[in-house]
Amino acid sequence: MTSTYKGSCRCGAVRYQLDGHPHRTGLCHCTDCRKETGSTFLYYGDWRPDQFSVAGTYTTYEGRSFCPVCGTRLFHISDDHVEVALGSLDEAPVGLVPVNEGWIKRREPWLHPVPGAGQHREDLGHPV
Template sequence: MAPADRAGEMTRRIATCRCGGLTATCTGEPVRISVCHCLECQKRSGSAFAVQARWPLDQVELSGAFHEWVRVGESGRPATFRFCPNCGATVTFVSASMPDLTAVPVGAFADPTFPAPRFSVFETRRHPWVHVAAEDMEHWD
């Protein structure tokens, strides 16, 4: 769901799993939008990289059944993933590297007008044919 249309209302975006059984309602603007090239995000997304947006924990509300799975990533820190028990799609995750923020895969919003990422991380794992060119992007190894 796109940002609120009426003046003065807080922006709300709704992310869903593929079957629609699990939703995350995100209130306000994301505080960080990033592209991650780490091998674990590649596996999670099934692509050469993953794009996620982060909000403070209290600005994301989950609805529906989910399973949790904890994985230690390339950073050496654990992350807790919440995914739909029916279709398996990850809808949110929290990483120990940013424990006060909930990450939501940008593709779960199904919104081509979603804001561009500002950070590109784990670029040492970036496929050589991938070029992320958003304005004012910070690049991190």
């Protein structure tokens, strides 16, 4: 079964499409992700570059791409994957459950671990 996910920035100037399911989903509580999202964590999904297409002009700062019109943080494109901020999907990603939580040493004490997700004190290479 093939799934297609579509998303955009808040103003719609940048639109993207993801074909198929992500190979990883998670939450990141690191300082950079907090600053980028303006929230307590980033909820993300990783797809292969060949599963990703984008229309519109976006701006990139230190690897993170966003809409230059409305400022919505959208994705990070690297050679081996595209990390998408799942909050930018058009439809709520109810089936995309985080399988990892990174930088849990910075997780707010009132947030509980995601049941069944790998817990990593810092990056994914540092399990608890």
